[in-house]
Amino acid sequence: MQLELRHLRTLCAIADAGSLCRAAAAVGVSQPALTAQLRRIEAALGGEVFRRSRMGIAPTPFGMFVISRTRSVLLAVDELLTGxxxxxxxxxxxxxxxxxxxxxxxxxxxxxxxxxxxxxxxxxxxxxxxxxxxxxxxxxxxxxxxxxxxxxxxxxxxxxxxxxEPVSVALPAGHRLAALAEVPLVSLAEEDWLITPPDGAGWPGLFLHRMPGGGLRTPGPAHHD
Incomplete structure (x- = not known):
């Protein structure tokens, strides 16, 4: 199968939706049809672009590379078409x-x-x-x-x-460390974290690498600015 622009737009639609069900509705096809198309696209690319989890669907590390290049291509094409x-x-x-x-x-x-x-x-x-x-x-x-x-x-x-810019952490108002101007990272190593997605430039890998001990057991770090 040769990749076409519609396949690239499909990949972006899935990445933006974070769900095959929502992406299928956005592009106007059934979810089984979209799933089958994604498998053909991944076969053509030679790697898994998305991985499913209980939180939805998210790009793999290879998928992050593919999506970033895909957006670049589509932006260039859209600029060409609009003059x-x-x-x-x-x-x-x-x-x-x-x-x-x-x-x-x-x-x-x-x-x-x-x-x-x-x-x-x-x-x-x-x-x-x-x-x-x-x-x-x-x-x-x-x-x-x-x-x-x-x-x-x-x-x-x-x-x-x-x-x-420093990394910031959002804590509940009643948290034992919420009143501190600066929070030692080691103090939060055993906490459960919510994380922003990988950005392809080092986040959140850098944070996880520096997280002492138990931080590596969780999916990732906190909100950052």
Whole structure:
């Protein structure tokens, strides 16, 4: 089987829905038909893209790579189909970014420039954002990486550190550590954690690696900013 654009859009629909049932409704097919199509796509790619669990369906590590490249391809195709007038306009600025206050502040400053047309595209994967920047999908992008897991910087990309943000943990109001300004990681090693999904740039692997002892027994770490 040869992959087509519709197959790539199917993969993105499944990733966005987090459920084969919801994805099937979104693309207008039955769940068995979508499941069969996914199996054919995975066979063509030579690896498992999604893994099912009691929480739904989520990309495998290989799937994270596939989805990030798929989104890059589809964005390029969509730009080609919609024309290049905005891209060629001298007053047009295309910004990509990981949704953080840094991106919000940058966009706000650009909106203050008179006569400038701004488009903003957000993605969860910093690697995908970097790929899109390199392929000229953006004029600039705000990215996220982690100590010891810095993003590789291509020779034709100039990168500057804008801010360093700590990892934050959300605790119930009555938790024994909730009143502390800083929470020692070791104090939470035996707690149950809820985790944001892997972003392909080192999270949550970096956190789990540094989690003392019992933290590795749970699916992952806390909410982070």
């Amino acid at each position: 290049t007038d905005n891209r060629m306009a001298a007053s047009s600025v295309r910004i990509g970014g990981y949704a953080t206050p840094v991106l919000t502040g940058l966009v706000q400053r650009l909106f203050d420039l008179p006569g400038t047309h701004i488009t903003v595209h957000t993605e969860y994967s910093p690697r995908l954002l970097l790929d899109l920047l390199v392929s000229h999908g953006f004029d600039a992008a705000t990215l996220v990486d982690y100590p010891g897991h810095e993003l590789p910087v291509p020779a034709d990309v100039e990168m500057r550190v804008v801010a360093s």
